[in-house]
Amino acid sequence: MLRLYGFSRVNPIAHGRTRDLRVLWALEEMDQPFELVGLDHPAKELNTAAYRAVSPFEQIPVIEDDGLVLSESGAIVLYLARKTGRLIPADAAGAARVERWCFAALNTIEVPLLNLQLMDFVTHDSGANEYRGFLVQWAMRQLGALERWLEGREYVANDDFSVADILLSHVLTETDDPALLDSHPGVREYRERCLSRASWRRTIERYRERVEAG
Incomplete structure (x- = not known):
């Protein structure tokens, strides 16, 4: 097993x-x-x-x-x-589209969001504002491109939910910054659409029951 x-x-x-x-x-x-x-x-x-x-x-x-x-x-x-x-198409082209968006989720979208998250975790130094502003602009640029891509699409790679949607929607949980999400309602709606799946709700509920925070 x-x-x-x-x-x-x-x-x-x-x-x-x-x-x-x-x-x-x-x-x-x-x-x-x-x-x-x-x-x-x-x-x-x-x-x-x-x-x-x-x-x-x-x-x-x-x-x-x-x-x-x-x-x-x-x-x-x-x-x-x-x-x-x-969660991946059988045809080569469809699979390649899923793979592309898996890499995009982890390399293009996650990097600025994770940097912002880490910065907010570890510093409240006003001297860091200039760098945070740079990260916000970077994140806005990437989310803006994602917003345009998602227009008219339910899922990111193909018509059906895939592992690319798992990675991307989980990456998008790394921010709840209104400055980012309110500017990109399509991204917010996409994230919520993925996270409303029964499979995710079961996963996070079991995790919270099992994993101790300490």
Whole structure:
């Protein structure tokens, strides 16, 4: 059976935002059984030689499946989609469109949003305002392009929900800044459309019941 390394306890600021949720959501959508190995992040269970053997950067998530050990949430959800034939089209062109938007979610959209999130977590120094303003402009540019792309589309890559939508909509949970979202109602609506799926609601509810914030 597939084994997934996820969190059992995480710092309160990250609770409900962690990247194992992307894999948990994909597995829920695909109706795939798995064994969950919960790790305690504050207790430094990720910072061991044994865990580094499966996760070079001491990060979650990781899966073990039929002898394959794989880290990185994007790589994992694409692997699961290809293996199960779920959440990715069978034709090469359709699959390529999903792959494109998986990379866009993690490289083009997430970078400015994550930088803003991290900056707001660690500093309230007014001297940082100029850099934050740069990050906001960067995020606005990327979200503006996404807003234009989503016009007339229900999902980002093809007509059907895919693993690209899992990655992208989860990336978009990294901000609730009204300055960003109020300017891009199509992006907000897309995010809420994806997060309203029953599979996500089950995933986040089980996560909150199981994962301790501490």
